[in-house]
Amino acid sequence: MKVLTIIGARPQFIKASVVSKAIQETDGLTEVLVHTGQHFDANMSDVFFEQLGIPRPDYQLNINSGSHGDMTGRMLIEIEKVLLKEQPDWVLVYGDTNSTLAGALAAAKLHIPVAHVEAGLRSFNMQMPEEINRILTDQISSVLFCPTDSAIANLAREGFNDKPIKVLQVGDVMQDSAEFFAQQATQPQGFELDDGFILTTLHRAENTDNPERLAAIVTALNHLHANLASVVLPLHPRTRKVIAEQGLTLNVHLIDPVGYLEMIWLLQRTGLVLTDSGGVQKEAFFFGKACVTMRDQTEWIELIEVGANELVGADLRNPLILIADRAMLAA
Template sequence: MKIFTIIGARPQFIKASVVSMAIAQKKGLTETIIHTGQHFDSNMSDIFFDQLGIPRPDHQLDIHGGSHGEMTGRMMIEIEQVMLREKPDRVLVYGDTNSTLAGALVAAKLHVPVAHIEAGLRSYNMRMPEEINRIVTDQVSDILFCPTQTAVDNLQREGFSQKPVEILNVGDVMQDSALFFAKRAVAPKGLDQAQGFVLATLHRAENTDDLQRLGAIVNALNEIHQSIAPVVMPLHPRTRSALASAGLKLDVNVIEPVGYLEMIWLLQRAGLVLTDSGGVQKEAFFFNKACVTVRDQTEWVELVTLGANVLVGAQSRSIVNAVTNNLNRAVNDSDQLYGGGQAAVRIADHLLRS
């Protein structure tokens, strides 16, 4: 079986690393990797292939920038050309990016079956482009690899159990990656003695493109850094640009974007994680850290129910209070909420049988 894996953004590189290893161990499966180029900065893309041992992409499309529609359309044009030439048996997509949607739509229109890893996630906020991407991708996929029972329940409520599709709770490949690479974690430059800090990441358009929200989050981060605990923030290129355009100044320990192994090191030593990333919410949990999420909704509702994650929106005082109340609070995963690190093997096994 010839599998086309389509990736383009940092979280997808991390997820694909363990799934690609599992696929490589299965006789009867071959994999071709298409990198759309959605994350093109070397610190956001190349470094992950170097660090994680992912096979270099067979096709590098170098598509980035522009509006959501423009980016997705350009990706579809290029992906279709590659698929028509190479005729894959199945397309494998991850998560909820424009790369995910482009790959799934092209495959569906060419009648190539689609398997969606991280199917069934819902924030129920249709203003998020990621929500649109994940809903549409689920609709055109015939294998829905869900990371949690919550995701399975979402699909069943939407009527997927009445469709000719497979819905499988395989666990979360992000936990596989976190456990596999934890022993290889390395310190970012200049932070080898740091510990007990607030690890902050910020990149969602709902925050970076809304001046009021962005200003409130910046004010909270500055107050936390000055009065509660040091804040270490790998600064996403989108956020750096938004701050400059808005004339906002971060008075925290800003560092360049880091590779996954450096991110694991930061997670292992942080006293708390503050983020608007979907993936980082889970990564905090994998390393037993409480998380404060500066969004109004999250796909990972089970973490909120468990009390491991606190949703605070973008109000400065709510952010500061949540950090104060949760700093250095440990959380645990006694129920193996995300599958215990076996998701990639389960996915490869099922692909071989499908």
């Protein structure tokens, strides 16, 4: 049986590091790996293949740096060409990126069954492109691999119990990856800060594409860095560009994007995680770190319910700074 796997962004590389290994170790399964190129910077892509032992992609599509419609459309065209050539038995997609939706849609149009890893998640915010991607991908998949009971419940409310789609609760492959690679964590080159810093990530379109939200977050990060603890920010290339275009100044400890092993090292030593990432919210929990999330909703509601994560949005009239202060002191 031939499985064609489509990946394109950091969280998908991390998940694939576990699942591709399992495919390789299973008799009768072969994998064809397609990298859309959605994350193309070496620090956001190549390093993950090197560190995590992911097979080199059989196809590199190099599609990036466009609008959502542009990238998704180009991915759909190129993935369809690969599918027609390879004739896989299954297409495997991960998460909620443009690569996810393009891969699932191309396969469904060719009547190739789709397996969706990390299915059933919902933020209930249709302004987020990720929410649209995950909902549509679930609708056209044949097997939904869900990480949590809440994901199963979301699908049940949407009527999936009455659809000819297999829904399975299989646990979280990102936790498998975090536990597997924890002992291999690597200090980022040149990093010399003491433990207890605030580890921050900032890349979601809902924040970076909204000038008011982005300015508020930059103000909060500068305040925290000056008054509470060093803010360490591995800055996504796209976010760096937007900040420069808006004339904002970040007075924090900026570093280049890091590989997964370096990110684990930072997570193990941080005093607080401040993020707008879905994956980093979970990684903070895996390593027992308090997390403050700069979003209005999250797909990982379990973390909110157990008190491991707190949503603060990005409005300085709301307690973004105060909650980060409190969480840091509690940690």
